[in-house]
Structure formats: structure tokens, C-alpha cells
Amino acid sequence: MSGEKVIMVDGLTKRFGAFTAVDAISFEVNKGEIFGFLGANGAGKTTAMRMLCGLSMPTSGKARVAGYDVYQENEKIKRNIGYMSQKFSLYEDLTVKENIRFYAGIYGKSDHFIKEKTAVILKQLFLEKEANKLVGSLPPGWKQKLAFSVAIFHEPQIVFLDEPTGGVDPVTRREFWKMIYEAAEAGITVFVTTHYMDEAEYCSRVCIMVDGRIDALDTPQALKKSFNTASMDDVFIKLARKAVRTGD
Amino acid sequence: MRTLRFLLQKEFRQIFRDPSILRVIFIMPVFQLLILPWAADYEVKNIQLSVVDHDHSNYSRRLIGKITSSGYFKLEDYNNSxxxxLYDIEKDKAxxxxxxxxxxxxxxxxxxxSTLFMAINAINGVKANLGGAYLGSIIQDYNREIRLKWIQFPRFSPETTIEIESSNWYNPQMNYKYFMVPGILVILVTLVGSFLASLNIVKEKEIGTIEQINVTPVKKYQFILGKLIPFWILGLTILSIGLLIARLAYGIIPSGSFLTIYVFAAVYxxxxxxxxxxxxxxxSTQQQAMLISFFLMMIFILLGGLYTSIDSMPVxxxxxxxFNPVTYFIEVMRMVILKGSGLGDIKRHLLIVLGFAVFLNGWAVVSYRKRA
Structure with a gap:
């Protein structure tokens, strides 16, 4: 690991009225890492991620993403990150090619760049024949992989993935993680939330949120050792049991 | 600029790919303009008349003949009590x-x-009002006829009477279609302009793509322009289609210039x-947007002077x-189409609607947030 910090969070808090969704969390993410963000429903994962992406204004605390301050420079952050939300967010009534072109275009990429990279990606995803089909007509797994490719098309420093593999079959999930690894190898830092504990094992480091706070943060190996369990599943259950909040 | 181009390209692709939007934009206005003006006619015809004739005389028969031949009344029943x-009225037959x-x-x-008695079913106020007035004037006319016949040498009328001659300016034949078609067209343009646009944006909220746009460097004004421009063009397209139908189906050719109409429509x-x-x-959902739109539209139509004259409303x-933008456009359309008003005549309307545009857009831009 290069040791360069691409995300620095210190005491970040988000309150909705009397409810504290994210309670003074602090952590750092290194460049090129696959940083797993775990937690039960309603633990505050998505809220934390939305603050880092500039979609949600923090109530207090400090955070820098890609070297920029989340309060003052969130528009600069947006140039340097990719984001894939829980909801599928490509346009179903546009074709594969049109979606890629649209998202790349609004990131200010040149026509030349878009054209070349589109060809590469369509080939990688085996979507060459479907390039001119509406995205709505693709099977869910393909859509998800396409959405990820679109999220990193503009070559961001960091990509935020919010439960990217929800509702996806095991084979596609494996392929999806292959893509995440490839992105990480290409130097993109991956920040991913998930429910699947086997996926947590794939991460460089994982952070487990319970009731808006970070209860554990380490490599999967170290966590299993310190909680004296065989799998991440057990680590998670030991921690999640303490939760007071019920799911959303 | 380049970002805006991408946004517009995407928007137009989606609009032209959605068959339901196309139907709303092109087929609905055509049908509405072909059907509604015929229904929205103020002339009351087919008033069901029930006559109780206790006289059975030559004069009474002539009076009834005169009433039924006027074309406004249908002799529903000829009673003797x-x-x-009254039972006919209760049964809603008269x-x-x-x-x-x-x-x-x-x-x-x-x-x-001699005296006559008239009883009116006032449940339908318009019909009762006009029906009573029509019948009254027919009876008066009848009265005059009889008088003329009796006064054998009517060299000088013994009574002074004032006869009123009137001429209807700008719409000499009092053709209601000339009056209704421009108004209905305004409602259609309003529908497309405001409600299709709001549904379109809320739809992006629902499917989550707006969040995806919000994490991109797309600026607020670019996103808003990307949404406004396509619907602005669609609104003007509907106006053009409507004006064409008005001409082909109703022979309505604006007395004023098209330029005046389009300049106003562009600002409106x-x-x-x-x-x-x-x-x-x-x-946050299309359903909510629809409901709000529905209520607003009711107010716009009923308080916009489309069906009822604003001058006869309480102060x-x-x-x-x-405070209803529709009022101004309906007025302007009627002024330009019927009277031939020019830009100078509608200056006040134009400025007020411009004020609406600045106020509403300003408010919307301030309250639209990329970050919650």
C-alpha cells in the first residue's frame, strides 16, 4: 500500500432531527484499497457514503475526499469520484451506448476518448452485440456490471458502491468482484457497502458500523483473529447483536 | 455548453422514445381541440318545455307555435293541469x-x-336563466305582433319605445368557437409546459437517476436548462399544432400577427x-406531482376566465x-386572435407574465438542491 490517504474522515456526524444516523465516525482509506463498509440495515452506511459523495450535508465533523473538503469543495470532489447507488441508475430507455456516452459526456470527456473507451468496455462486458439495445432489455446482472463500468468510465480516483450486488445471482456477483479487483489494480480506490459477509473477505480492510458508529475496523484476517471466529459472518453477528436500532 | 448538449440530447431521445409522451403531446391536443369547443358552447338549446294550456284558444296555440318554432325549445309535454x-319538472323531464x-x-x-305564468327549474342555473330570458323575449315579441295587428292605423305609435340595435365587434356572429378554441389551446400549452415537465423531473427522482446526476459535476443551472428547454420547445410545438387545427377545423385565422402570439407564448x-x-x-413521487397538478389545473381553468367571465366574478x-398566469394568456390569445392586438397592446400582460417567470424559476432554482 502506498500509504497515500484518499479519504480522511474525522468525527463525521449526520443528524436528522433528534435521530443521529451517523455518530462521529472516523477512519482513513488508502489509495488503491478496497474498503468494505459493513452494517445491518439502518446502521448508517448509506448516509455516511452519501456525505462523502457530496449528496448529503454533514451535521458536523471533518472529511476530505480525494484531497478536497466535503463542505467547501464538494463540486471538485464530484469530478474525482464515481458513484453507484443501491437503485439501478442507468436510463432504461436509452441504449447501452447512449448511456455510456451520456454519463461520459457530462463528466466532460472528449468524443475521441468516449468512442475508444466505449469499444473497450463493450468488449470486456461482451456487450458488443447489445450496444444498440435499450438498457431496460438487458438481464439484471448485465445491467449491474454495465452500471459499474459507467461509474468508473471517467477514470475517477475513488468509486463508491452502495450495495452493488444486491439481488444479483452468485455467478454474476463473482464476476462483479472480478471487475472491482481490476478497477483497484488500475489504481481506483473502491469504497463498497455490502450485506454479504463472503464479500467482506474480498476487501483489503473492512469497517463494521453498528447504530451509526464504527465498532470495528481492520483487515478481515485481523478481525477474525481478534473476535476469535472462523468467518466474517460470525464477526458480524457478534457485533450486530449489540445493535439497538432495528432495520429500516 | 457541451454538458448541456449531452443533457438535451438525452432528454429528446427519451421523449421521442416514450410512446405515452408522444400521445400526450400530439394526439391529445388534436382530439381535445376537435371535441371540446363543440361541447363548451354557451348557447342553450333543447330547453324542455312543458305547457299547461287552460285556454285552448287560437291565441294560445299561436303562442305555443311561436315558441317551439324558435328552435330553442322542445315541447316536451302538453298538460292540462x-x-x-310540475311532476315533469320533478322527474327532470321539463x-x-x-x-x-x-x-x-x-x-x-x-x-x-292577460297574464301568463312561468315556472323554471333552477337546478341548472345557466339553462334556467337563459331559458327564462328567451321565453320572456319570445312572449314580448308575440305581444308586439298582436298589438300591431290591433292598432289599425298605426301612423304614430301612441307609446314611445326605444329600439336597441346592437352590433357585435370582433366576433360579429358571436361564434363561441372563436372564443373557446384559443382558451382551450392555452390550457393545453399550460398542461404540457408545467405538468409534463414536473412529471419528467420527478420520474428521475423515483428511478434514482437524479441522484446519479447529482454526483456528477453537472451544475444546477445546466440540469435545469436541460429539463426546461425540451419542454419549452414542446410547448411551442403544441401551440403550433393547435393554431393549425384552429385554422383547419374552425377557420380561425388570427387577426393579429403570429409573432405576437409566439413572443407571448415563449415568455408564458x-x-x-x-x-x-x-x-x-x-x-418526490409522480403521484404527488399529479395530485398537486390536478388541483392547480382546476383553479387555473375555473379562475382563468376560460368558461366564465372574470368581470362577473366577485372582487x-x-x-x-x-395571480393566475393562465388568465393572462387566455386574454392575450383572445385579444390577438379576435381583435388583432399587437405587442404594444399586450405589453402589460407580457411584463406580468415575465414577472411570474422570474419569480417561479427563481424560487425553483433556490429550492432545488443537489445536496440534501
Whole structure:
């Protein structure tokens, strides 16, 4: 690991009225890492991620993403990150090619760049024949992989993935993680939330949120050792049991 | 600029790919303009008349003949008792009862006067009002006819009478279609401008793509322009289609210039698009947007002077109409199409609607947030 910090969070808090969704969390993410963000429903994962992406204004605390301050420079952050939300967010009534072109275009990429990279990606995803089909007509797994490719098309420093593999079959999930690894190898830092504990094992480091706070943060190996369990599943259950909040 | 181009390209692709939007934009206005003006006619015809004739005289028959031949009344029933006729009204078979008393003719000839009784079903206010007035004027006319016949040498009329001659300016034949078509067209343009635009934005909220756009460097003004421009163009397209139908189907050719209409429409659309934008910032589902739109549209139509004259509303209601952008466009359309008003004549309307545009868009832009 290069040791360069691409995300620095210190005491970040988000309150909705009397409810504290994210309670003074602090952590750092290194460049090129696959940083797993775990937690039960309603633990505050998505809220934390939305603050880092500039979609949600923090109530207090400090955070820098890609070297920029989340309060003052969130528009600069947006140039340097990719984001894939829980909801599928490509346009179903546009074709594969049109979606890629649209998202790349609004990131200010040149026509030349878009054209070349589109060809590469369509080939990688085996979507060459479907390039001119509406995205709505693709099977869910393909859509998800396409959405990820679109999220990193503009070559961001960091990509935020919010439960990217929800509702996806095991084979596609494996392929999806292959893509995440490839992105990480290409130097993109991956920040991913998930429910699947086997996926947590794939991460460089994982952070487990319970009731808006970070209860554990380490490599999967170290966590299993310190909680004296065989799998991440057990680590998670030991921690999640303490939760007071019920799911959303 | 380049970002805006991508946004517009995407928007137009989606619009032209959605068959339901195309239907709303092209087929609905055509049908509405072909059907509604025929239904929205103020002339009351087919008034159901029930006559109670106790006289059965030559004079009473002539009166009934005169009434039925006017074309406004349909002789529904010819009764011999008033309670029977009233029963017709209760059954909703009659709108009006005319009771001719016994000795109607005799009294008229001998005493130079006689009375008639009219009972009106006032459940449908418009029909009752106009029906009563029509019948009254027919009877008066009949009265005059009889008088003329009796005064054998009418060299000088013994009574002074004032005859009124009137001429209807700008719409000499009092053709209601000339009056209704421009108004209905305004409602259609308003619908497309504000509600299609708001539904479109809220739809992106629903499917989550708006969040995806919000994490990109797309600026607020670019996103808003990307949404407003397509619907601005669509609004003007509908206006053009509507004006074409008005000409082909109703022979309505604006007395004023098209330039005046389009200049006003261009500014007006900015105002209603601003409203659409505003609705979309305060709602999160298409259902909510639809409901708000529905209520607003009711107010716009009923307080916009489309069906009822604003001048006859109570003063407080007239004040409300001043805050209704539809009022101004309907007025302008009628002024330009019927009277031939030019830009100078509609200056006040134009400035007010421009004010609406600035206010509504300003409010919408301030309340639209990329970050919650």
C-alpha cells in the first residue's frame, strides 16, 4: 500500500432531527484499497457514503475526499469520484451506448476518448452485440456490471458502491468482484457497502458500523483473529447483536 | 455548453422514445381541440318545455307555435293541469313550465291584458336563466305582433319605445368557437409546459437517476436548462399544432400577427415551466406531482376566465385571477386572435407574465438542491 490517504474522515456526524444516523465516525482509506463498509440495515452506511459523495450535508465533523473538503469543495470532489447507488441508475430507455456516452459526456470527456473507451468496455462486458439495445432489455446482472463500468468510465480516483450486488445471482456477483479487483489494480480506490459477509473477505480492510458508529475496523484476517471466529459472518453477528436500532 | 448538449440530447431521445409522451403531446391536443369547443358552447338549446294550456284558444296555440318554432325549445309535454307539469319538472323531464290561464284570449281581447305564468327549474342555473330570458323575449315579441295587428292605423305609435340595435365587434356572429378554441389551446400549452415537465423531473427522482446526476459535476443551472428547454420547445410545438387545427377545423385565422402570439407564448412557457420545476422540487413521487397538478389545473381553468367571465366574478375572486398566469394568456390569445392586438397592446400582460417567470424559476432554482 502506498500509504497515500484518499479519504480522511474525522468525527463525521449526520443528524436528522433528534435521530443521529451517523455518530462521529472516523477512519482513513488508502489509495488503491478496497474498503468494505459493513452494517445491518439502518446502521448508517448509506448516509455516511452519501456525505462523502457530496449528496448529503454533514451535521458536523471533518472529511476530505480525494484531497478536497466535503463542505467547501464538494463540486471538485464530484469530478474525482464515481458513484453507484443501491437503485439501478442507468436510463432504461436509452441504449447501452447512449448511456455510456451520456454519463461520459457530462463528466466532460472528449468524443475521441468516449468512442475508444466505449469499444473497450463493450468488449470486456461482451456487450458488443447489445450496444444498440435499450438498457431496460438487458438481464439484471448485465445491467449491474454495465452500471459499474459507467461509474468508473471517467477514470475517477475513488468509486463508491452502495450495495452493488444486491439481488444479483452468485455467478454474476463473482464476476462483479472480478471487475472491482481490476478497477483497484488500475489504481481506483473502491469504497463498497455490502450485506454479504463472503464479500467482506474480498476487501483489503473492512469497517463494521453498528447504530451509526464504527465498532470495528481492520483487515478481515485481523478481525477474525481478534473476535476469535472462523468467518466474517460470525464477526458480524457478534457485533450486530449489540445493535439497538432495528432495520429500516 | 457541451454538458448541456449531452443533457438535451438525452432528454429528446427519451421523449421521442416514450410512446405515452408522444400521445400526450400530439394526439391529445388534436382530439381535445376537435371535441371540446363543440361541447363548451354557451348557447342553450333543447330547453324542455312543458305547457299547461287552460285556454285552448287560437291565441294560445299561436303562442305555443311561436315558441317551439324558435328552435330553442322542445315541447316536451302538453298538460292540462299544473300539478302534472310540475311532476315533469320533478322527474327532470321539463326545464320550464308555461301556464296559459283560462280565458287568456278573451281577457286579451276584451280587457287588453292577460297574464301568463312561468315556472323554471333552477337546478341548472345557466339553462334556467337563459331559458327564462328567451321565453320572456319570445312572449314580448308575440305581444308586439298582436298589438300591431290591433292598432289599425298605426301612423304614430301612441307609446314611445326605444329600439336597441346592437352590433357585435370582433366576433360579429358571436361564434363561441372563436372564443373557446384559443382558451382551450392555452390550457393545453399550460398542461404540457408545467405538468409534463414536473412529471419528467420527478420520474428521475423515483428511478434514482437524479441522484446519479447529482454526483456528477453537472451544475444546477445546466440540469435545469436541460429539463426546461425540451419542454419549452414542446410547448411551442403544441401551440403550433393547435393554431393549425384552429385554422383547419374552425377557420380561425388570427387577426393579429403570429409573432405576437409566439413572443407571448415563449415568455408564458417560461413561467409555467418554472411552476413545473417548483412542483418537482417539492414532491418526490409522480403521484404527488399529479395530485398537486390536478388541483392547480382546476383553479387555473375555473379562475382563468376560460368558461366564465372574470368581470362577473366577485372582487376577491378577481384578485385571485390576477395571480393566475393562465388568465393572462387566455386574454392575450383572445385579444390577438379576435381583435388583432399587437405587442404594444399586450405589453402589460407580457411584463406580468415575465414577472411570474422570474419569480417561479427563481424560487425553483433556490429550492432545488443537489445536496440534501
Amino acid at each position: 299544473y300539478p302534472n307539469a 326545464d320550464l313550465i308555461l301556464e296559459i290561464p283560462a280565458f287568456f284570449e278573451k281577457n286579451l281581447v276584451n280587457q287588453n291584458e 412557457l417560461l413561467a409555467v415551466l418554472g411552476l413545473g420545476l417548483l412542483i418537482s422540487t417539492y414532491t 376577491w375572486a378577481q384578485w385571485i385571477t390576477k
